[in-house]
Amino acid sequence: MDADALAEDVTGAPPIGVAIVDDHPVVIDGVRAWLAAEPRLRVLATGDDPDVVLRAAPEAEVVLLDLRLHGRMVLDKLAELSAAGRRVVVYSEHTHPDTMLAALDAGAVAFLAKHEGREHCLATVLAAADDRPYVPPALAGAMVGDPRPDRPSLSDKEREALLLWFQSMSKASVARRMRISEHTVKQYVDRARIKYTRAGRPAATKAALLARAIEDGLVRPEEIGIYRSQAATDRPTP
């Protein structure tokens, strides 16, 4: 799935610790079953209270957080965890675009819709552990339809890649349609996501995503300060 993560596994790196916070035991059990099939991941703690769960497993590298706990949206808790540097993957059935964008603004590393399934869930958690972006189709839709006047300005290619990824859920099909490689499709989508690290309040997780994006050559350091004016240039990085 991801070359780097695979390499780490081969070199015997310890598995990534995951904490799951959800108020439905059935969801916890289901997600635990999904993650159990992936040797690079290990579930350290689960529960319905983020504080309790993280006290039990302070070393957890990724937190899967249900956005609605006991009938309350926990965006404030999400912001608090993200500010403290916790990599939070929001995992929710509330897939209204506004909710997804609010979660990104609050510092969530990724937003995963509950119906998006095992493959996206694993990919998201693995990417999050490396501070790499992963944009599942539902989040791509929210980003491409973002109506806010202060939204990050995306290039035409980035918009198109997001739109087609949202529509088809198949990067191979998007690549054929745009006549580019799958790798380039992923770059456009990920670069759009990185632009969102500059929306909303600053968070340690956003800085980490941005730093890793520069390290990976996804964006150039000189582009960071001038994202808005650079948005029109479409240069897939090698």
Place this chain on the structure above:
Amino acid sequence: MSADLGPSVGAPGDVARRPRLPGGPAGAAGERVAAGAAASAVASASDRGARAAAVTIALAWHVAIALPAVLVAWPDLAAPAVVGVGWLVTAAVGGLAGVRLLRRAPLPTRRLAAVLLLVDAAVFAAAGERYLFTTANWVWSGLAWFFVLVLWRRPVRWLLALLGAHAVIALGELLGHGATDPADLTRYAMYVYGTSSLPVAVFVGAAAIAALARDRAATAAAAGAVAAERVAAERAREDRRSRLALVSGTAEEVLADLAAGHADPADPEVRRRCVLAAARLRRLIAESDDVPDPLLHELRAAADLADRNGLPIEFIAIGVPPKLPVAVRRRLADPLTAALADARRWARLTVVAGPDEVVVSLVTPDHDRPHATGPPAAHDEAGPVEQVHERDGEIRWTQTRWQKT
């Protein structure tokens, strides 16, 4: 699952559930403009009777009362030709103003008012002392009605100013002829009052009626819009409620069968029922529009139909489409509904809409049968709607895209 459904369908707990597209307020403003236009149309229609009455009074007075008096007094007038020409000019002004008024065309108000004042002064002078207070000096009693015609729909102070000038001209003539007896001055005052009061009353009355009608029509239009919106919202709620009943029914049935052990999770048929029930629930949760947009409504209806035929379908709409002409809407929706009829196994129908762009897409697994959809890429006069049909062995992809030009 159904416990979660309640809040997401309509409770206040959800964060920022309302769409914030600029389309919303713009649509409301558009409705207000439409209501305003309707109101002014009503005002002008209700004003039509008053305009016809004013034109009739002015011209009838001019022809039936002023003309015979002038003709009878013709030989004894100081300057009969001037009085006659004045009469003709005024008749022309009245005719022009009348036609324009009845057709609701604009009038050169200032120029016509100046012409009338000129005629006023000339005829007063040309009538002579002997005919000063008689009907042969027709301007005194009849001209005020022409002022009313020329100044229709203008502020009432313009009329008062013209009538004031009219009174000053008359007073000047009076003084010029040395008719300064108390009796003459009293007659003068009575004449001024008598010739001005009725035209002013008609003028003010017509303006008031028009304003009232405009207000009432605007209120009625606004109330109508609110009522229509409420009916639409109620219908949407009813629809949603009946769908919820249907969905919970299917979901409960499958869950109960599973719980009781009647259904085997390994059975493909049971899995298909689960997928179908889950897809229905998700679509219901995703519905967030209180008053359905016509395009989304059409697509949702098509999705519901496919669902009833047993096709698990996802329908996700992001953003609110702007008001689109019916032709554009058809071109956006029809290829999708046609492709949907052809779909196998599952379908994903998406809409991404903003004020300047609407993209509708349907993705289904590819199969061997040819596309049953209409002609490719088309442009029409209401703005370009682009169509893309693709199949790549993995999926079939139908996309329509409208962009504001």
